[in-house]
Amino acid sequence: MFNIFESHSKKMQRKVRVRYAPSPTGPQHIGGIRTALYNYLFAKKHGGDFILRIEDTDQGRYVPGAEQYLIDSVNWCGFEFNEGVHIGGPHAPYRQSERKHIYKQYADQLIASGNAYYAFDSNEVVEAKRKEAEAEKKNWQYDQFTRMRMCNSLTLTDTETAQKLSENSSYAIRFKTPIAEDVVINDLIRGRVVVNSKQLDDKVLFKSDGMPTYHLANVVDDYLMQISHVIRGEEWLPSAPLHVLLYKALGWEDAMPEFAHLPLLLKPDGNGKLSKRDGDRLGFPVFPLNWTDPKTGEESSGYREAGYFPDAFLNILAFLGWNPGTEQELFSMDELVQAFSLDKVSKSGAKFSLDKARWFNQQYLQKKSASQLLALLKAQFPSNDLSDAQLEKIIDLLKPRSVFAKDILSASDYFFTAPSLYDTKTVEKKWKENSPQIVQELQEVFAAESDFSAANLEATFKAYLEEKQLGFGAAMPPLRLMITGFGEGPSLFDVMEILGKEECLERMEKVEAIKIATKN
RNA sequence: GGCCCGUUCGUCUAGGGGUUAGGACGGCAGAUUUUCAUUCUGUUAACAGGGGUUCGAUUCCCCUACGGGCUACCA
Numbered sequence: 001m002f003n004i005f006e007s008h009s010k011k012m013q014r015k016v017r018v019r020y021a022p023s024p025t026g027p028q029h030i031g032g033i034r035t036a037l038y039n040y041l042f043a044k045k046h047g048g049d050f051i052l053r054i055e056d057t058d059q060g061r062y063v064p065g066a067e068q069y070l071i072d073s074v075n076w077c078g079f080e081f082n083e084g085v086h087i088g089g090p091h092a093p094y095r096q097s098e099r100k101h102i103y104k105q106y107a108d109q110l111i112a113s114g115n116a117y118y119a120f121d122s123n124e125v126v127e128a129k130r131k132e133a134e135a136e137k138k139n140w141q142y143d144q145f146t147r148m149r150m151c152n153s154l155t156l157t158d159t160e161t162a163q164k165l166s167e168n169s170s171y172a173i174r175f176k177t178p179i180a181e182d183v184v185i186n187d188l189i190r191g192r193v194v195v196n197s198k199q200l201d202d203k204v205l206f207k208s209d210g211m212p213t214y215h216l217a218n219v220v221d222d223y224l225m226q227i228s229h230v231i232r233g234e235e236w237l238p239s240a241p242l243h244v245l246l247y248k249a250l251g252w253e254d255a256m257p258e259f260a261h262l263p264l265l266l267k268p269d270g271n272g273k274l275s276k277r278d279g280d281r282l283g284f285p286v287f288p289l290n291w292t293d294p295k296t297g298e299e300s301s302g303y304r305e306a307g308y309f310p311d312a313f314l315n316i317l318a319f320l321g322w323n324p325g326t327e328q329e330l331f332s333m334d335e336l337v338q339a340f341s342l343d344k345v346s347k348s349g350a351k352f353s354l355d356k357a358r359w360f361n362q363q364y365l366q367k368k369s370a371s372q373l374l375a376l377l378k379a380q381f382p383s384n385d386l387s388d389a390q391l392e393k394i395i396d397l398l399k400p401r402s403v404f405a406k407d408i409l410s411a412s413d414y415f416f417t418a419p420s421l422y423d424t425k426t427v428e429k430k431w432k433e434n435s436p437q438i439v440q441e442l443q444e445v446f447a448a449e450s451d452f453s454a455a456n457l458e459a460t461f462k463a464y465l466e467e468k469q470l471g472f473g474a475a476m477p478p479l480r481l482m483i484t485g486f487g488e489g490p491s492l493f494d495v496m497e498i499l500g501k502e503e504c505l506e507r508m509e510k511v512e513a514i515k516i517a518t519k520n
Numbered sequence: 521g522g523c524c525c526g527u528u529c530g531u532c533u534a535g536g537g538g539u540u541a542g543g544a545c546g547g548c549a550g551a552u553u554u555u556c557a558u559u560c561u562g563u564u565a566a567c568a569g570g571g572g573u574u575c576g577a578u579u580c581c582c583c584u585a586c587g588g589g590c591u592a593c594c595a
Contacts, residue, residue, distance in 0.1 A: 023595045058594050123593070130592095139522055141591075172593050190525070199523050199591095207593040214595050238524055238590040263526080264588070273588075319544095323533060327543055346533075349588060353531050356545045366558080400558040426555095461554095476554045488556030 014228045016048025020081075021218065021232075023055045024066035026276050027291040027300070030352070031233065031265035033073055034317045038262060039231045040079045041318070041340035048228070052084030053221060054095045057211045064294055073288040076304055077314050078333055091225045096217050103212035106220050106250060107173045107205055111153075115249035116205060118153040119174045120164055125151075141201035144177055173206035175215075175242065175249075183241040188229075188260035188342045195241040203242055215239060219246045222257055230257045231342070234349075235273070237261045260342050263321050266349040273349070284354045288313065307404030308357070312364040316357045320350045330363055362403045370395040376405055382416040390498055397490040397498075411489075415498060418507050419485025422514050426487030430477035436511040438475050439482055441468070443508040452501045454493035461493070482508050 020036040022028055028036075043050040052074075054067055071086050083089025093099055110116035119142070126142060133140035140146065147154055152174070153161040164171070181197040205216040212220070222230060240259055247256040265274040268282060278286050279300040289302035303313045315331055323346075324331070324339040331339065365373075370392035381391065394415050398408040445464050449456065465475060480492050483504060489495070496504050 021595095025595070055595065061594065119593090126593090137521065139591075141522095170593095174593090187525095193524070195524070201591080204593045209593075211593090213593070218595090233589095234525065235589055235595090241524095261525085266588075268531080319532070321532090325534070327534085329544060348526050350533090351531065353545065356532065359545055362558095398557095401556070430555095458554095472554045480555070486556085490556085492554075 015226075016043055016046040017051065017226055017228045018043045018048065018231055019051040019053050019222070019225065019227055021053040021055050021221075022066075022070055023058065023061070023214075024063055024070075025058070025061040026063050026066055026293075027069050027287050027289075028066075028073060029265075029274060029276055029278075029286045030288065030303075030317060030320075031274050032070075033077065033288050034265065034320055035231065035233055035262055036070075036074055037077065037079065037314065037317055038322070038340070038342075038345070041336055042229065042231060042342060043082075044337040045340050049082040050080075051089070051091075051225060051227075052081040052086070052094060053225070054085050054097075055214060055217065056095060056097045057207075057214060057217050059097070059209075059211070069289065069291060076288060076310050077317075078310050079314075096212075096221065099217075099221065100211065102224070103217055103220055104206065104210075107212070107216060110175070110205065110249055111173065113249065114176065116173050116175050117147075118161060118165065118171045119202075119204070120151045120156075120169055120171050122170070142174065143201040144179055144198060147174075147176075147202055170208045172204045172208050174202040175205050175246070177202050177242075178245065183244050185237075185240045185244060185259055187237070187240075188258055189263075189345050190237075190261060190347060193237070193240070197241065197245065200242060200245075203239075205246075215242055215246065219243050219250070223247070223250070223252050223255055226255075227257045229260060231260045231262065234261045234264050260345070263346055264349045265320060266351045268351045268353070274352070282352075284352065284357070307406045308361050309364045309368075309405075312361040315364070316360045320352065321346055330360075358403050365399065365402060365405060368399075368405075370399070373399070373405055373408065377409055380409055381412070384416050386415075386498075393494070393498055397494055401490070414484040414486070415495070418503070418510075419483075420513070422481055422485045423487050426477060426481055427514055430487060431481065431514055432474070432478070434474070435478035435514075438468075438470070439478055439508050439511050442475065442479060443505055446501070446508075447505055449501070452497060452504075454491065454497040457493040457496055479508075481514065482510065 018039040020039050022032055040050045042048075052071070056062055067085065071084075074080065081087065083091065083094065085094045088094075107116060111118070121142075129146075130140050142150065149155070154176075156164070177200045178197050183195050183197055183200075185193045185195075187193055203215055204213050206212050221227075240261070244256065247253050266272065267274055267278060274286060276286070279298070280286075285301045285303050285306050287300050287302045288304060290305045291300045291302065292298070293300075304310070308316075311332065314333060314336070315329075318331060318336050318340075319329070322340070322344055325344055326339075328335075328339075371388075373395050374388060374392050377395070378388075378391065384391075386394075394412055395408055398411050401411065402408050442461070442464060445460060446452075446457070449460055461475070461479075464470075465472065476492065477487060480486065480489065483492060483495060483499070499507075
């Protein structure tokens with residue numbers, strides 16, 4: 001007990017160093033980015049470092065561009081690494097393929113200490129064993145119960161082993177899992193998890209191709225890079241006991257990082273964890289940025305291109321599996337860093353909600369000023385001779401009706417082009433027998449006005465209604481139809497003010513067009 | 521199959537031995553608005569089931585069910 005306390009407090013004093021360690025097998029989906037984010041938040045909260053390490057020990061699955069994609073994604077979200085493949089650092093290189101020379105010595109060390117052994121069994125032999133067991137509906141694994149019946153340095157004599165090695169026989173190095181030992185993981189999110197080592201198989205640590213497996217490379221690098229906390233997805237929980245055992249076997253128990261296994265992001269439609277292959281199938285992007293598969297050319301859409309703001313996306317991600325325990329929902333990055341805590345991370349998997357995501361973006365859109373949005377949208381507006389002030393007015397008018405910035409763009413057409421088509425439903429419902437006459441009369445009334453401000457237009461309009469004993473419903477919809485082509489939208493007098501007298505009168509001229517040109 | 525993790529409104533979640541089980545999204549209704557949207561108000565809806573422990577359990581324990589993960593010389 002005393003010892004546990006001591007080593008615990010020693011760990012608490014360590015400088016916080018966390019890493020995000022993806023395998024470059026394709027674009028990281030939102031779950032991966034969330035893991036990166038939580039690592040970052042945890043690091044910053046504790047004044048620590050955040051490291052990017054690329055775990056590319058499986059050459060067969062390497063996908064070019066995946067690494068850069070991840071870096072671009074993280075940058076778009078607004079956070080950064082302190083060390084990593086792209087920026088270097090005191091523990092460079094940060095790509096495991098470039099650290100290849102490092103791992104063998106630790107595998108050798110494990111063999112020397114009796115914690116690992118050479119396994120000469122071919123893939124076929126092992127596969128055959130599995131198939132055989134499967135046929136009997138049993139499970140077979142290379143473990144403490146079967147290893148003495150296999151071809152390895154445990155069953156071979158030393159000279160036989162030495163001969164095999166000198167013959168350049170293909171071999172792997174397997175971990176010699178301790179016999180029936182309770183392995184304890186004190187997970188920061190899940191609490192105490194105990195697994196008996198007899199359940200574990202003798203995992204390959206070093207592959208016959210000269211590369212380490214994930215397990216070895218991961219533990220070695222975390223140790224060498226002085227990682228204090230391993231924050232990763234729940235899919236790693238089953239191999240955490242192996243990792244703990246490896247730290248012990250390597251004599252690094254005191255330097256072992258703390259573990260925190262994050263809940264998974266689930267598919268919103270049925271079952272299973274969210275995966276890369278879900279692509280666009282789910283009706284929402286699963287990737288932060290657009291991605292084109294270099295092999296198949298298949299394209300997947302990203303949040304950036306879908307129109308999400310990075311700060312909104314960040315907020316959405318942060319809340320998928322974490323909450324501050326207060327009722328605040330909108331968080332800036334700084335606020336997230338302040339509020340983040342691992343013990344507020346939930347234990348169960350979360351399903352993504354498109355509605356909630358849209359709501360977040362809408363909140364962020366409303367918070368942006370017209371000038372901020374103008375900077376974003378100016379180049380995309382159709383060519384026009386409106387002043388920035390007028391464009392900002394348009395933005396302010398359209399903003400409350402929008403979820404994405406691009407919604408403002410698509411709703412602003414009639415400010416730049418006179419409608420040539422008119423909304424069918426509105427025409428059917430609101431364009432009455434007397435509508436042409438009302439529009440014509442209003443045109444005359446407005447033509448007489450020199451003050452084309454929204455306030456004056458409204459007053460004039462109301463005076464006209466008064467005089468003619470008409471209700472709003474008789475005059476407003478037809479007028480709006482003529483000016484914008486739609487049955488709904490922002491305050492029409494504001495629209496007219498921006499459009500100006502000449503343009504408005506011109507649009508009101510085309511009462512005949514209503515009958516021939518409609519749209520849905 | 522085995523091992524491990526999980527389970528509060530439809531969704532994200534708060535809470536935690538005694539609460540009217542709270543919030544947000546969505547839905548619905550109403551108010552505001554020339555219309556639409558915004559905004560505001562109200563409303564809808566949950567502790568998987570069964571056993572314990574306890575004066576009392578949704579909260580603690582066990583079992584079951586369900587969901588998920590892992591079970592590769594992939595990560």
